[in-house]
Amino acid sequence: MPFIDREKEMAALESAYANPAASLFVVYGRRRVGKTTLLAEFCKGKRVLYYLATEESITSNRAAFREMAADFLQNELLRSAKDASWETIFSTLFAQSCNEKTVIVLDEFQYLGKADKAFPSVFQRIWDTQLKSKNVEVILCGSLVHMMMEQTLSYSSPLYGRRTGQIKLKQIPYAYYKQFFPEMQEQELILYYAVTGGVPKYIELFHQGSDIYNAIYQNVFTPQSFLYEEPEFLLRHEVQDIGSYFSIIRSVAAGNCRLSDIAASLSISATSLPKPLKTLCDLDILEREVPPTEKNVETSKKGQYRIRDNFLAFWFRFVYPMRSFIESGHAEIAMQRLQSGFITNHVGYVYEDICRNKMWELNAQGKLPFLFDRVGRWWGGKDTEIDIVALDTNDRSKILFGECKFHQNTQMQLSELRRLMSKAAAVQWGTANREEYFILFCISGYSEELCHLAESDPHILLG
Template sequence: MLIDREKECEFLRRKASSNRAELLIVYGRRRVGKTFLLQNCLEKALFFTADLSSSFQLMNRFLDEIKAILKLPATLKISSWDEFFSLLKNVFETRKDLKTVVFDEFQYIPMRDESFMSVLQRWWDEVFSKMGIKMILCGSYIGMIEKIALTQNSPLYGRRTGQYQILPLDFFNSAKFLNFENEEDYVKAYSVTGGIPLYLLEFSEYRDFQTALVEKVLTPGEYLVEEGRFLTLEEFHDPSSYYSILQVIAQGKTVPSEIANLSGIDFKSINVYLSRLVELRLVEKELPFSLTRKPKRKPRYYLSDEYLRFYFRYIYPNKELIYRGLREETLRRIDSTFNQHVSFTFEKIARQYMVRNVGVEKVGRWWDKDMEIDLVGVKGNTLYVGECKWSNKKVDIRVLNRLRNKVAYLLKDLRVEDFTVVYYLFSKSGFEGLKETEEVKLVDLRDLFQ
């Protein structure tokens, strides 16, 4: 079942049914559901799935997929990509009803054979584009895909007719996979799975978050124990320094000086490492909310992927405990800071709520020196400001008054005077002494599911 992929499906079907040749790049992080999406949205397509095998092994495994169509001998072997593309051309000439071909995990092919992209370009220019073929190159490593397929010096630049990044599901669609009894557990689960369908399916059979976490994330042999390593390892030749940085950022340290100090990386080099992590989309570089001008304040760095944030904060440093089966000690270490981890996720959910329910045109965080506002959004001439509290205490008038005081500085920084300000308070534990008005909106966990 496809959940919240209507736009992606419509894009793929429209391109597949067009009356011209299409060269599409579909990409997104591993496990986000790209292959499942392609298989369920394309009625007729030839699929070739690459891996880290040698070029000779790959082209002959791809050949196995078309031998039956062309009635080729089972023992036939080929030794060049030109031979493969020549046979693929014969497939399209033989099967007039077949016009779409998908190369899944295609980034592995040029990793093992640098000539592949040039050969592909030549065959596209001279043959497949003239046959009206729809070719989809689908890949997982976002930084690598953008480098080999989307940059100006790529052989495919100027030839692609579309690209689509498949993103993780938001909190509200992620919740549709789950069947928890407690509303808090949905937020906690999102702070671990981050809207990745395959991870959500792992949690879908459980009625509570704690059991799902223990059995699917903290149990030796379960793939989520090592998933973080596999997601990042192939991006680096020497991952040790990057892993140190990712651990520090996952712990909530967001400015370069702190990250350098706690990771042991020389401060003069830290921006080189951070730039690389941003390029690979493993780390997000964030500037404070602004309406027009670029803020002069220094950026902050975050792990935007919820699973990787959990992995580098809790799994990677405690892997020995997990493999020794010391669940109680592992859980004790997680519980000591887990509310802080989830509070970051709760802020993200609040921003998603504002996009979905209020229709804000832009949303983010704002900060200046020692002052911070969790949520700032804009729609027309209305400015929405919000505070998010993942706490066992009810939110009261003091939280609202502190937010009001910050807004004066925010308005000065944004250089606006005639905006209407609406306050949004998000609370895990509800409210005390507050009533909702046109100016003040109150959102608790129950409201998230309405």
């Protein structure tokens, strides 16, 4: 599979490499997101010592690293120094000057700190006394997000303040999917993105399917498939009480979005939820949404939680509730349920996210009537919800409302614009005579009436 996206991350690593000063980069992110691939691409053609830490003892890791360093230097004396300390190994690595910058990658760095809690302090001493004055770029990489944050980024970490840069690697945006599937039309691309969610490993697996449903069946809907138990695998090393976290995600997937609703659905106190919810947000599994019209986003009582990760949202909606059928050999029943609700209960929401991201692109390109600094979903009361509301918090005279429809074979009609205009009246924000704009997104296009209206009215936009 081709190396796609990651331009900003590569630029940051290359900039540090080009700088004559030493650099210490922290690269972290969830499993399967492509960290190792990014580093492999960056390391091409460079003088590199790459070490993948394991969950073995710190003594075993040190011995393995010493062997790699000895191979790297072709140094038999180091190879025979069985009791060499970490400090000795690193001092030997840089005992002789080299004109070419050396890149040292410690992958799965968190396992070293897990095996020996003192290791971050040991490495901090090595950096301060040896490495920071050398011609070196050190990259600490890890896939257990919480451990990496604690060991390298938190204020309590011995390495705090030493790093010269950090990259939290995330999923590849939808905008790049055409490069993965160049023959696909946009409607089908969105279906694939709705399940794989920009995770390179998942994209690679789904390349093998002849269509989206066949790919889902092969890779998710059989107990032996790679992704059948993926959510459990992702959470197993990140949290201790995996059952409690699963229950929270399942509750959110079932439509319990407010903290009080999640607590009620699980029959627990709402005061016990902020910590696990924050953990799930740190892991990019959940996110807290607030209507863009709220004055104080952080303290707003209108906050709602949603599953941020496309694959996990898909899995908890269509796999987890159907595991009994799948494991009893009746996956066809699960597939029938999937096909009846896939578009309306999952893809439609993913399409809304795609459109909101497109709003930022249009905003940056100056293709909208005004520049905004907030965009998001808006809700008020029980039944009133607007897919897109965009506004400028410094100019309350203009506001933009949007509607997104993933109609596979039906064009968007004028009646849907009128419904949007009606709902917009419920949004209390801005001046009494604010100027209102409306933008529509539909995967199957727009009726002639809508097209003519958009041509004649600058307040109506078609995405």
